Amino acid sequence: MRNMIDVKHLTKTYGTRFNQTKVLDNLSFVVDKGEFVGIMGPSGAGKTTLMNLLSSILRPSLGSIYINGKDITRMTENRLSDFRRKEIGFIFQDFNLLDTLSAKDNILLPLAIDRLPIAETNQRIAQIAALLGIEHLLDRYPEELSVGQKQRIAAARAIIGQPAVLFADEPTGALDSKAATELLRYLDQINQQEKTTILMVTHDPFTASYCNRILFIRDGVFFAEVTKKGSRQEFFEKIIDMQATIGGGPRHVV
Amino acid sequence: MLFKIGWRSFLRQSRNYGVYFICMMTAVMIFYSFSAMMNDRLLTQRVQQDIRIEGVLGFGSSIVAFVVLFFMLSANHFFLSQRQKEISIYRLLGLRRGRLAWLLLRETFLLNFFSLVIGIFMGIIFSKFFSMILIRAMGLTLTSHFFNSSRSIVTTIVVFFAALLILSLQVLLFVWRTPMSETLKTDYSLPIKKMKMTPFRILMGILGLILLGVGYYLSLFLKETWQSYITYTQDFSAIIWVPLLILFCCITATYIFFDCTLPALLNWLSQPKRRNIKGTKLIAYNNVRAYLQRTWKSFAFLTVLTAIAISLIGGTMGMISLNYQATSRLYPVSYQVAESQAQQLRETLKDNQVQLAADQTVTFKMTNMAVYTRYLGETTDNNQEEVMVNLLSLSQYNQLRKLLKESPEVKINGQEAALFDSEYDITQAFRSYRDQVLVAGTANFTLVQTELDYLGDDSLRYALANVLVVSDAAFEHLDGYQYAVTYLQVQERLSEATHQTISDAGKTEWIEPITYRLVKKKNGSQAVFTTAEKEHTDQVTVYRLNRADRFTTMRSVRRQGGIILFVSLFVGVIVLITTSSSLIVRQFSNTEREKRNYQLLTKLGYSRQEIRKLIYWQNIWVFMPGTLLAILHAVFAINTLTQIIDSRGYWVAYLFAGAAAVVYLLAYLITVKLSLRIIER
Numbered sequence: 053m054r055n056m057i058d059v060k061h062l063t064k065t066y067g068t069r070f071n072q073t074k075v076l077d078n079l080s081f082v083v084d085k086g087e088f089v090g091i092m093g094p095s096g097a098g099k100t101t102l103m104n105l106l107s108s109i110l111r112p113s114l115g116s117i118y119i120n121g122k123d124i125t126r127m128t129e130n131r132l133s134d135f136r137r138k139e140i141g142f143i144f145q146d147f148n149l150l151d152t153l154s155a156k157d158n159i160l161l162p163l164a165i166d167r168l169p170i171a172e173t174n175q176r177i178a179q180i181a182a183l184l185g186i187e188h189l190l191d192r193y194p195e196e197l198s199v200g201q202k203q204r205i206a207a208a209r210a211i212i213g214q215p216a217v218l219f220a221d222e223p224t225g226a227l228d229s230k231a232a233t234e235l236l237r238y239l240d241q242i243n244q245q246e247k248t249t250i251l252m253v254t255h256d257p258f259t260a261s262y263c264n265r266i267l268f269i270r271d272g273v274f275f276a277e278v279t280k281k282g283s284r285q286e287f288f289e290k291i292i293d294m295q296a297t298i299g300g301g302p303r304h305v306v
Numbered sequence: 307m308l309f310k311i312g313w314r315s316f317l318r319q320s321r322n323y324g325v326y327f328i329c330m331m332t333a334v335m336i337f338y339s340f341s342a343m344m345n346d347r348l349l350t351q352r353v354q355q356d357i358r359i360e361g362v363l364g365f366g367s368s369i370v371a372f373v374v375l376f377f378m379l380s381a382n383h384f385f386l387s388q389r390q391k392e393i394s395i396y397r398l399l400g401l402r403r404g405r406l407a408w409l410l411l412r413e414t415f416l417l418n419f420f421s422l423v424i425g426i427f428m429g430i431i432f433s434k435f436f437s438m439i440l441i442r443a444m445g446l447t448l449t450s451h452f453f454n455s456s457r458s459i460v461t462t463i464v465v466f467f468a469a470l471l472i473l474s475l476q477v478l479l480f481v482w483r484t485p486m487s488e489t490l491k492t493d494y495s496l497p498i499k500k501m502k503m504t505p506f507r508i509l510m511g512i513l514g515l516i517l518l519g520v521g522y523y524l525s526l527f528l529k530e531t532w533q534s535y536i537t538y539t540q541d542f543s544a545i546i547w548v549p550l551l552i553l554f555c556c557i558t559a560t561y562i563f564f565d566c567t568l569p570a571l572l573n574w575l576s577q578p579k580r581r582n583i584k585g586t587k588l589i590a591y592n593n594v595r596a597y598l599q600r601t602w603k604s605f606a607f608l609t610v611l612t613a614i615a616i617s618l619i620g621g622t623m624g625m626i627s628l629n630y631q632a633t634s635r636l637y638p639v640s641y642q643v644a645e646s647q648a649q650q651l652r653e654t655l656k657d658n659q660v661q662l663a664a665d666q667t668v669t670f671k672m673t674n675m676a677v678y679t680r681y682l683g684e685t686t687d688n689n690q691e692e693v694m695v696n697l698l699s700l701s702q703y704n705q706l707r708k709l710l711k712e713s714p715e716v717k718i719n720g721q722e723a724a725l726f727d728s729e730y731d732i733t734q735a736f737r738s739y740r741d742q743v744l745v746a747g748t749a750n751f752t753l754v755q756t757e758l759d760y761l762g763d764d765s766l767r768y769a770l771a772n773v774l775v776v777s778d779a780a781f782e783h784l785d786g787y788q789y790a791v792t793y794l795q796v797q798e799r800l801s802e803a804t805h806q807t808i809s810d811a812g813k814t815e816w817i818e819p820i821t822y823r824l825v826k827k828k829n830g831s832q833a834v835f836t837t838a839e840k841e842h843t844d845q846v847t848v849y850r851l852n853r854a855d856r857f858t859t860m861r862s863v864r865r866q867g868g869i870i871l872f873v874s875l876f877v878g879v880i881v882l883i884t885t886s887s888s889l890i891v892r893q894f895s896n897t898e899r900e901k902r903n904y905q906l907l908t909k910l911g912y913s914r915q916e917i918r919k920l921i922y923w924q925n926i927w928v929f930m931p932g933t934l935l936a937i938l939h940a941v942f943a944i945n946t947l948t949q950i951i952d953s954r955g956y957w958v959a960y961l962f963a964g965a966a967a968v969v970y971l972l973a974y975l976i977t978v979k980l981s982l983r984i985i986e987r
Contacts, residue, residue, distance in 0.1 A: 107909070109908075109909060129913070129914065130913050130915075133908075133911050133912060133913035133914075133916075134911065134913075135911070136909065136910065136911035137910065137911025137912075138911070142909055142910065148902070148906045148909075150589065150592075150903055150906070151596070152501070152589075152592040152593050152595065152596035153588070153589065153592050157576075157588060157592065160588075161589075161907070161910055162910050162911060164586060164588055164589070165586060165911070165912065165916060170578045193498050193501060195498055196498060209910075
C-alpha cells in the first residue's frame, strides 16, 4: 500500500536560542493510503503542533514531511496554498464556519478560488450532502444550525475538494455524545467509501475507537502505537489501558 | 490592578483610539483657530467696515462643535460596545456601577484631554497659517502674525469640557441602563432574516432605486415640473413642496439603498455567473452584506451628511458667486457718475494722478411702458403691467458696449426693441414677457430680445428696473425725461488710500428729483414730467444717485465671500474627516472581529494574495457606494440649485465633491493597509 503521509525525524522547537522549548522531538511515522489514524496523548504532548506541521500551517525546525509523495517542507508559500486547497481537508473542534455564508457557500469555499463549473460543483455537493445527510441544510446559515449539523457542514467542506488526507482536530470536542457518534459514523463512511486517509487528534477514547490505528505521543516523542484487531469494543479497551499507562486517564465512559 | 486591566484593554483598541485622537485633535485645532481669529483685533477691525467676521467665524465654530460632538458621541458609543465583554466581566466580578463608570470615564477623559492639549498647541501653530488663508481669501493687505489668545484657549477648553460632560452622561447612561444580560452578549449575531433575500426585500430594493430615480428626475426637471404642475392645478405651493419631495425621495432612498438595494445587488453579484461558481469575491460580497445589515443606518446617515455638506457648500458658493457677478454687473467700470458731476470727478482723478482709460457719457430717456407678462402657471396674456422704463438708443448702447465687456449684442430694426431687466436672472424662471410693448402710450415695439441688465447701477437711473434699447430714430421721436450718466474707467488698479482720497473729495447723495404722473391717452397712458415738487397723490417723485464706485462695493463683496468660503470649506473638511474617521474606526473593529475567518481561509488554501485581494475588494464595497451616492446626491442637488439660481460659482461644490472622493479614497487606502497589518500580524 502506498504511503500517504511519511514523516521523518520531525522536530519542532519554539522560543529563542537561549530559551528553547522542544515540542516535538525526532518523530518519524508513516500513514498508508486509506488509513484512519488517531493521535492521542495528554495535554501539551504536541498533538496540535504535529497536526499543524502536517497540514503545512507550521514549518518544522528539522525533518521532512511527505504527503502524497510531495515534500511539503520545501514548498514555497504559494505552492503550499495550492497544496492545502487540493490535497488536504480540515475539520476543527469549533467548526470554523463563516457566519456570513450559507452552509452551501461554506462548503464551496475550497473550490471558490478554482472557479469550477457549476454543474461539477452541484454534482459534488449533491454527492457529499447525501453522504452526510445535509441536503436540507444547504440554504441555512450557520446560526440556524445545531452544533452537530455545523460539524457535518464543516466535514462536507473538508471533503468537497476530494483531498488525499483529511485532518480532524478534536472534531467531537464541542459535540454532545449523539452528535459525536453521528459524525464519527460519517467520518468512517468517508474513509470507507471515498478511501480518504484520515488523521484525527483526539482526547476521547470513544472517538479514537473509530480509527484503525492510534499513535500515542507524550512530551513530543512517540510513546506507543495501538492497532485495531478485533471488535471496536476491544480496541476501545486497549485505548483506555494505554491512556491509563500514559497517565492521561479515560475521559469518556461508555 | 483594575486600572492596569482597564489600561491594557484601552491599549488593545489603540488603533481605533488613534483615529479618534487625530480627528478630535484636528477639530480642536480648527475650533481654536476660528476662536483665535475672532479675537484677533487687528484682523476684525481691518474688515469691520465691510463685514463682522466674528459672527461668521462664530457660526462656523458652532457648526464644527456640533459636528464634533456628534462624532464624539457616536465614537464613544462604538468604543463602549466594543468593550462590552470586558464590562460584563467587571460586572460579573461584582464591580459597582459607579466604579465601573469611573474606570471608563477616566480613560475617556485622558484620551480627550490629550487631544485637547495637542489640538490647542497645533491650533496656536496653525492659526497663523489659517489666518493667512483667510487674509488671502478676503483679499486683505495685512500681514498675518502669531496670535496667541488666552481668551480663545479658555473658550476652547470650556466648549470641550461641555462636550465631555455630555460624553460622561452617555457613559453613565450606558453603564446604568444596559442590563447585565445585554452586556453578556459578547458576540454580535447575524440578522439571518435580513441575510435571506426575500421577494419583499428585493421589492424594497427596487423601490429604493425608483425613489432615487424619482428624486433625481424631479431635480433634473424641476423647472418643467413646477411649470406643468402649476399650469394644471394653479397650486403655487409646489414651489415649496417639490424641492421638499426631492429631499424626501433622496434621503429615504439612501436609507433603503443601504438596507435593501445594495444588499440585493451584492446578493445578485454573489450568485454563480457564466456557469462558474463565484471566486473569492463571494466571501467579500457576503461579508459586506452582513456588515451592511448591522450598520446600514450609520452608512445612510454618513452619506446624507456628506451630500448635505457638499450641497450646502455648493449653495453657499452659488450665492457668493451670484452676488459677486451681480455686483460686478452693477459696477462694471471704476466710476459711474451723473453727467452734471462728471467734470468734478475728472478733475479729482487728475489731481490724484489717475489716468482714464475710457470716458463715455450716455443719454437715457425716462418714460412709461405697458408690457404684457405671463407668470408661471398662467395660460393667458391678460396680465398688463404699466412700468417706468429708461430708453436708450442703439448707437449709444453700442458705444457703451465697448466698456461693458459682458453686455450682449443687440440686433433690432425699426419698431423692434430689446429689454434689459435687472431682475431677469431671478425672475426668468417665473415670469416671461410677451412680444408687444407700448411705449409712452404712443409707440408699439416688438420685443425681440430680453437680457439681464448689464448697464451698471440703476440707482443712477432713477432706480428703474428696466432699460429698453430702441433704434436711434425711435429714441429721438419718443417723449420722456432726458438725463445722462457718465462711465469712467481708470487705467491702473488704484491703491486703497487713493480710492479713499477720491471718495472723500465728493459726497454720495440723491440728486435731481423728478416728479411724474401717468395721464390717460387714447391708446394708453403717458408719463408727464415736471421738476416741481409733488403736489398730487397720483404723482411720483424719484431721485437718482450722483455717483457709484466699483472699488468699495467689490471690496466688501470680496471680503464677505472670502470669509464665507473660508468657514464653509473648513466646516466641510471637518464633516469629511469625521465621517471618514467613523468609517475607518468601524472597519478596524470589523477586521479584528473577522481575523479568525482570514486565518481559516489560509488553512483552507487561500494564498496571501487572494486574501489581500479579498480585503481590497471588501473595503471597496464598504467605501465606494456611500461615496458615489453622496457625490451623486450633491451633483443633483447642485443641478437643482442651478435651476433656481443661475450662477457660475458651483464649480467650488464640484471641486469639493472631488475633494470628498479623494478623502474617502485615502480613508479606504488607510483602512486597507492597516487591516492587512491586523490580519497578517
